[in-house]
Amino acid sequence: MESNKRKQELLKEFLPQLEKTSFAWFAWVAFLLIAIFFAIYALILQILRGHIITGMRDNVVWGVYIVNFIFFMGISYAGALVSGSMHLFKTSWRGPILRIAELTTIVALFIGPLYILLCIGRLDRLPFLFMYPRIQSPITWDVIAITTDLFGCLIYLYLSFIRDFALMRDSKDIKLPKWRMNIYKALALGYQDTPTQRNRIKKVTDIMSAMIIAIAIIVYSVLAWIFSVTLQPGWHSTIFGPYFVIAAIFSGAGVILILMRVFRSIYHLEKYITKKHFVGVGMILMILSMFFAYFTFSEYLTKWYGSKKLDDNLIQILFTRYFWHFVFSNYVGTLLPIIIMGIPRFRTINSITFAAVVAVVALWVNRYLIVVPTLETPYMPIQDIRPDWILYSATWIEWSLTFGGIAMFCFLFTLAAKIVPIIPVSEVADAELEMSEVLAHGQDSHEATRTKSIIKHAAIKKEDHDQ
Amino acid sequence: MINKTRLFRQSLIVLLLTIVASFQLMAQETASSIELKALKNSDDSRIFNVKLTGESEAGAVPVFEATVDFYTIAEGKSELVGSAVTNKEGKASLKLGKETRYLKSKEGVAEVKTSFKGLGKLIGSEASVKFKELNLQVTLSEKDTSNTIHVKASSIGPNGEMIPLKETNFNLYVQGLFSKLKIGECFVDAGEGTFEFPNNIPGDENGNLKIFVRLEENEDYGEIEKAENAKWGNHRSGFAEPERSLWSSGAPIWMITTLIILLAGVWSHYIYAIVQLIKIRKEDKKIEQK
Numbered sequence: 001m002e003s004n005k006r007k008q009e010l011l012k013e014f015l016p017q018l019e020k021t022s023f024a025w026f027a028w029v030a031f032l033l034i035a036i037f038f039a040i041y042a043l044i045l046q047i048l049r050g051h052i053i054t055g056m057r058d059n060v061v062w063g064v065y066i067v068n069f070i071f072f073m074g075i076s077y078a079g080a081l082v083s084g085s086m087h088l089f090k091t092s093w094r095g096p097i098l099r100i101a102e103l104t105t106i107v108a109l110f111i112g113p114l115y116i117l118l119c120i121g122r123l124d125r126l127p128f129l130f131m132y133p134r135i136q137s138p139i140t141w142d143v144i145a146i147t148t149d150l151f152g153c154l155i156y157l158y159l160s161f162i163r164d165f166a167l168m169r170d171s172k173d174i175k176l177p178k179w180r181m182n183i184y185k186a187l188a189l190g191y192q193d194t195p196t197q198r199n200r201i202k203k204v205t206d207i208m209s210a211m212i213i214a215i216a217i218i219v220y221s222v223l224a225w226i227f228s229v230t231l232q233p234g235w236h237s238t239i240f241g242p243y244f245v246i247a248a249i250f251s252g253a254g255v256i257l258i259l260m261r262v263f264r265s266i267y268h269l270e271k272y273i274t275k276k277h278f279v280g281v282g283m284i285l286m287i288l289s290m291f292f293a294y295f296t297f298s299e300y301l302t303k304w305y306g307s308k309k310l311d312d313n314l315i316q317i318l319f320t321r322y323f324w325h326f327v328f329s330n331y332v333g334t335l336l337p338i339i340i341m342g343i344p345r346f347r348t349i350n351s352i353t354f355a356a357v358v359a360v361v362a363l364w365v366n367r368y369l370i371v372v373p374t375l376e377t378p379y380m381p382i383q384d385i386r387p388d389w390i391l392y393s394a395t396w397i398e399w400s401l402t403f404g405g406i407a408m409f410c411f412l413f414t415l416a417a418k419i420v421p422i423i424p425v426s427e428v429a430d431a432e433l434e435m436s437e438v439l440a441h442g443q444d445s446h447e448a449t450r451t452k453s454i455i456k457h458a459a460i461k462k463e464d465h466d467q
Numbered sequence: 468m469i470n471k472t473r474l475f476r477q478s479l480i481v482l483l484l485t486i487v488a489s490f491q492l493m494a495q496e497t498a499s500s501i502e503l504k505a506l507k508n509s510d511d512s513r514i515f516n517v518k519l520t521g522e523s524e525a526g527a528v529p530v531f532e533a534t535v536d537f538y539t540i541a542e543g544k545s546e547l548v549g550s551a552v553t554n555k556e557g558k559a560s561l562k563l564g565k566e567t568r569y570l571k572s573k574e575g576v577a578e579v580k581t582s583f584k585g586l587g588k589l590i591g592s593e594a595s596v597k598f599k600e601l602n603l604q605v606t607l608s609e610k611d612t613s614n615t616i617h618v619k620a621s622s623i624g625p626n627g628e629m630i631p632l633k634e635t636n637f638n639l640y641v642q643g644l645f646s647k648l649k650i651g652e653c654f655v656d657a658g659e660g661t662f663e664f665p666n667n668i669p670g671d672e673n674g675n676l677k678i679f680v681r682l683e684e685n686e687d688y689g690e691i692e693k694a695e696n697a698k699w700g701n702h703r704s705g706f707a708e709p710e711r712s713l714w715s716s717g718a719p720i721w722m723i724t725t726l727i728i729l730l731a732g733v734w735s736h737y738i739y740a741i742v743q744l745i746k747i748r749k750e751d752k753k754i755e756q757k
Contacts, residue, residue: 135718135726144726148733155740162744189744190751197747204743211736218729386528 004193007429011167011174014421017267018168019175021418032411039404042397043118051121053397060375060392064402065115067367071251072112072405073146073223074244074363077216078252079105080153082284083160084209084216092435093280095428096272099420100259102160104252105153105212107412111405113146118401138226145219152215156208158187159201163426166191220245227370233310234303234374243295250288251363257281257356259413261349263422272423275349279341282352285359286341293334296366314377322373325365333362496588498522499530503581503594507601507691511565515596517581519557521589529557530589537561538580540595541570548579575599575624598689602629605680605693607664614664614699618680621658622688631658635682641668642677653680670700 046053056063083101086094120126133140165188168174169181191197224244227235237243257278264273303311318326340346340355372392394402502518517535520527533553538545548567551559569577578597585591604619616639620632635655639662640647653662670676676699682691711717 135722136713144730148730151737152733155737158744159740162747190748190754192751192754194750194754197750200743200747204740207736208740211733215733 035407042400069115074248076108080216084213087209254356254360261353329365640679674700674702
């Protein structure tokens with residue numbers, strides 16, 4: 001009963017976010033919708049005129065679309081890994097971060113695969129991928145993996161929402177339209193917070209959190225294998241699986257930090273998302289940046305030392321044409337989080353967010369450097385072809401669709417934050433209760449130990465006295 | 468005052484020099500290059516293939532949608548025989564039938580010139596090929612198990628007389644799926660040569676083969692080709708496809724097993740989660756009934 005009361009109190013704090021819509025909110029949504037519609041216009045042009053209006057040609061067949069695909073999928077897997085790990089290992093400060101991580105997972109997972117569709121020249125052949133799949137093809141692996149991951153993440157997200165849906169359904173203070181309340185009622189699935197139901201949810205959430213960690217690792221490895229099973233210079237690498245996984249969590253942790261900062265300011269969540277949370281996720285960011293730097297160094301060192309002709313060409317291109325991109329993505333992007341988190345004086349919320357922004361942009365550039373320079377270094381000699389067919393440069397169509405994807409991500413996140421509280425109310429209330437119980441239990445046990453000690457001491461004294 | 472006048476003059480000179488330099492830059496022209504190859508076909512027609520490129524900083528760049536003219540020339544005379552337009556790769560071809568009469572020199576040498584007149588800042592260019600008429604006959608004979616190709620070749624003299632060809636190599640090819648496969652050479656002397664056809668060349672499903680006898684890059688006669696069909700192919704039903712492999716239609720068993728185990732493991736947990744959610748719903752109904 002006490003728990004339920006606390007949950008309702010907590011929910012009451014977040015109700016204004018769900019009930020009230022400010023002018024700034026509408027302006028923000030309008031801005032996002034303009035960006036999305038502009039991207040749709042670019043898409044229509046691309047469909048009507050074909051891929052000739054993009055920068056992609058016979059040699060560089062993948063451009064920023066595939067970079068965005070890898071980027072969004074990475075963010076998604078990172079969200080799954082962070083939320084799954086925190087839940088599974090019962091991280092004490094997980095509460096306020098969990099929902100942001102879970103929403104990041106699902107929103108990014110909806111947007112990422114859309115970029116694959118933008119890459120395909122003959123969309124009419126897309127059904128063949130499902131009608132005549134070849135199990136040997138990494139593309140088939142990816143289709144299976146992404147579908148499986150999407151289902152898993154949806155179930156996990158729903159499990160994490162169900163208790164808050166029930167809270168909203170039962171709230172007497174909530175002032176929302178009837179249709180919205182009916183939706184909450186339907187989605188709450190009759191959850192009454194009975195001990196049996198609570199145990200069921202807990203058990204299934206534990207299982208699913210373990211599952212989505214495993215799936216995220218497998219799925220992102222599969223994505224890496226699409227590149228590494230080819231013999232292309234720069235792609236054919238045995239460490240690409242773990243390298244991609246690390247890069248994914250690295251970028252995802254950065255996005256979570258940025259979102260934490262954004263929602264903390266907009267919804268005034270200073271009480272819930274504290275510096276402790278920023279430092280916690282920032283530490284994860286720092287450790288991952290170290291791993292990422294290690295993998296990057298290992299990858300390029302072995303290629304450089306091996307001195308295979310095409311690997312040499314690729315490294316030459318990376319250190320000449322793409323010099324500043326390379327320095328930014330692999331030096332600045334990795335060193336900055338280490339410096340900011342490594343020196344306690346620098347660990348402020350703003351500086352950690354700044355490090356996260358730099359890391360996220362650097363990771364996007366890193367994916368660009370993985371995809372484009374390799375395709376500009378083909379095995380077959382290129383003769384009698386215009387330079388703009390050999391070298392890739394994204395057109396405004398591709399940039400519009402890229403920013404459209406980012407706008408879509410922000411739009412879906414904004415909508416989600418209007419549907420459910422951005423802080424998992426039940427989770428935070430339970431965590432508070434658990435903490436208070438631990439403290440109370442801790443005091444009791446301390447009292448008991450003290451009493452036992454006094455009794456023992458008295459007994460020893462009595463024995464001494466008797467002797 | 469003097470300084471201002473000097474400054475004005477100097478500025479004017481600099482301005483004029485800049486204008487002259489920009490005009491020179493604007494007027495900068497680019498050279499083009501044209502390649503011409505001729506091939507005489509089995510039906511005695513000739514195909515003239517042209518490749519037109521323009522020079523750029525990045526190297527040769529194909530010139531597309533440009534018109535090239537073809538002329539037959541000899542002893543100062545020139546006649547237009549046709550024109551063609553280059554494609555995106557800068558290539559164009561012109562086929563002239565056997566009835567085409569080429570201007571010839573006293574020695575019986577014909578010359579065909581191709582000319583690109585230039586386009587905008589692209590300077591025009593020319594190329595030409597010379598050839599003499601050659602009468603080429605190919606006959607195929609079968610005896611017991613051996614198949615033989617007989618090649619007869621004679622040049623046509625200025626007065627129309629036949630002069631047997633001396634000491635010339637002809638290349639022999641069979642048509643493959645994508646390109647021609649060279650199977651050997653036939654040495655022709657005194658106008659005749661023979662070549663024993665190998666019996667291990669696979670043909671189509673009926674054993675049909677298309678055989679080409681080609682005279683290539685010859686200084687006097689250019690390129691000449693004669694094709695014949697023969698049922699000399701050693702038919703095979705194709706390579707036996709490995710039952711299960713990475714490249715066959717059936718995936719390796721280990722791959723299927725791994726995928727099934729993984730998917731079964733994951734999806735069974737999903738089903739378990741959904742079942743638990745259904746149970747939660749059912750429990751609610753029971754609570755309501757109570």
